[in-house]
Amino acid sequence: MDQGRDITLHQRIVNDIEGRIVSGEWPPGHRIPFELELTKAYDCSRMTVNKALTQLAKAGLIERRKKSGSFVTQPQAQSAVLEIHDIAAEVKSLNLAYSFSVARRAKRKADADDNRRLELQPGSSVVEVVCIHHAGGRPFCLEERLISLATVPEAEDADFANLPPGAWLINQIPWSSAEHRIQAVAAGGEAATLLDIARNTACLVVERRTWSNVGPVTHVRFTYPGDKHALVARFTPAS
Structure with a gap:
């Protein structure tokens, strides 16, 4: 996959998920689609999806649980x-x-x-x-x-x-x-x-x-x- 496209897709995934969380479409506790689901939805590598989810977790928007998936966190404020x-x-x-x-x-x-x-x-x-x-x-x-x-x-x-x-x-x-x-x-x-x-x-x-x-x-x-x-x-x- 082209590296420039990979970077664009990574940010697009971050923006899409963040937008759904901030708007309330995905409330606290909502399970984020699994990596494999996101890979298919965005037609990208699993590495790209993992990088996006890692960025969202570091920002405190999602919580990644081993074997369970990723979930929207409670608002920090x-x-x-x-x-x-x-x-x-x-x-x-x-x-x-x-x-x-x-x-x-x-x-x-x-x-x-x-x-x-x-x-x-x-x-x-x-x-x-x-x-x-x-x-x-x-x-x-x-x-x-x-x-x-x-x-x-x-x-x-x-x-x-x-x-x-x-x-x-x-x-x-x-x-x-x-x-x-x-x-x-x-x-x-x-x-x-x-x-x-x-x-x-x-x-x-x-x-x-x-x-x-x-x-x-x-x-x-x-x-x-x-x-x-x-x-x-x-x-x-x-x-």
């Missing part, structure tokens, strides 16, 4: 509902460059809403941090976080310039319990501006509270444009 997920790892799993920036940071007395969100005592102080997480230079997630200074006094001097608040907190204090709340919302003015999306764009919001043995640690609200993120939970039947 997913997080388990019951896990404390790492946004940087999510972005990097998409093969995109990760970065973050702090839009606002302030220490202040907790107001009534802060007290409700963190179950604080009257007169408590908090640090409020608003960050934008970027994927490939584009806004990926808005993080709005409150940190209790009664539980984490070190947060008063932290500027979070080099480490996102979530990662910083994990290094500072172990959490003993957490609560997640998930909802769909329409992007408001500030969120739309910081995420560079149209106002009222459908978004997925994950709110989380964590506690340590000392007391409430943090309340955080993550806002994702609706097409940027998904949540998944795995569970077993109740005994």
Whole structure:
């Protein structure tokens, strides 16, 4: 077979399979046709097909299982509902460059809403941090976080310039319990501006509270444009 044609066919197979996965035609768990089937369909060598599937596997789009074939993987920009997920790892799993920036940071007395969100005592102080997480230079997630200074006094001097608040907190204090709340919302003015999306764009919001043995640690609200993120939970039947 002509080498130029072989290269063209290899890329055509990659593009065709990737297109079907991205469009949703082949959902997560779907079995990709076997190598022999693809060889016949594209009238090419098995080596060409193998090279295409290897490229797709390296990109994280498919999973190759010995003796079983190749299957569409779950989207990598997913997080388990019951896990404390790492946004940087999510972005990097998409093969995109990760970065973050702090839009606002302030220490202040907790107001009534802060007290409700963190179950604080009257007169408590908090640090409020608003960050934008970027994927490939584009806004990926808005993080709005409150940190209790009664539980984490070190947060008063932290500027979070080099480490996102979530990662910083994990290094500072172990959490003993957490609560997640998930909802769909329409992007408001500030969120739309910081995420560079149209106002009222459908978004997925994950709110989380964590506690340590000392007391409430943090309340955080993550806002994702609706097409940027998904949540998944795995569970077993109740005994």
